[in-house]
Amino acid sequence: MSNSELTWILLAIASAASLTGLLIVRRRTLALRPIPAYVVLQESAADAVESDNQIHFSMGSVAPGQASTISALTAAEIIYRLGERLAISPRPPLITFSDPLTLPLAQDTLRRAYEFRQKMQYYRSSAAAWYPQGPRALAYAAGAASLSADVDAHSNVLLGRFGIELALFGESSLRHEQVLIAHSDLPEGQAIAYVQADQVLLGEELYVGPAYMKGRPLEIGGVLAQDVLRWAVILGILIAALQAL
Numbered sequence: 336m337s338n339s340e341l342t343w344i345l346l347a348i349a350s351a352a353s354l355t356g357l358l359i360v361r362r363r364t365l366a367l368r369p370i371p372a373y374v375v376l377q378e379s380a381a382d383a384v385e386s387d388n389q390i391h392f393s394m395g396s397v398a399p400g401q402a403s404t405i406s407a408l409t410a411a412e413i414i415y416r417l418g419e420r421l422a423i424s425p426r427p428p429l430i431t432f433s434d435p436l437t438l439p440l441a442q443d444t445l446r447r448a449y450e451f452r453q454k455m456q457y458y459r460s461s462a463a464a465w466y467p468q469g470p471r472a473l474a475y476a477a478g479a480a481s482l483s484a485d486v487d488a489h490s491n492v493l494l495g496r497f498g499i500e501l502a503l504f505g506e507s508s509l510r511h512e513q514v515l516i517a518h519s520d521l522p523e524g525q526a527i528a529y530v531q532a533d534q535v536l537l538g539e540e541l542y543v544g545p546a547y548m549k550g551r552p553l554e555i556g557g558v559l560a561q562d563v564l565r566w567a568v569i570l571g572i573l574i575a576a577l578q579a580l
Contacts, residue, residue, distance in 0.1 A: 418448030505531030
């Protein structure tokens, strides 16, 4: 069996599982497995509005059209759904990133949130800020963390691709008593996030975010399918290991 055939088979299985999950969700209300970071994210958005503070979102080096496209689009969707809640405040959230290709994505994410709330008078395209990129993006991390501290942001929410530069965000958040919620699709960034962040999203937990915030039935069904398939893979590995003994 070729790699392309295997890919199509896996896609077909995943699609069938997602549609099955959708049918189950439409017939009954099901609770998703708890992910504390998404609870804190929504609480942070509410606190920021009530206290007239800002939230700083950072997407790291993700960019559409690159290897990190999926992470970029998922992070933008999570920011959009939180932005819908923050858009009722005259203080817009900040979005920082290190790849210039992400600029139109970030600006459009904020614009859609303010259009949804019919609060375009509060929208500022300058709330999406680009900082110089690099192999480790240390200049970006230092600049973005400094901006977050200068505006006295309520929290730093890192969603995307970060390496060791994530430690600069963690150190700044600690010094300025900001909540830090972090995720990275790179192992080194994920390790630092696990140690420093108040709440961390691990691995694929980023990609189920939309289902946890006003999730549509298909999104929730996809999460259920993902959990079932994960256990199916684990079971298959155990069975194969036992047969090999």
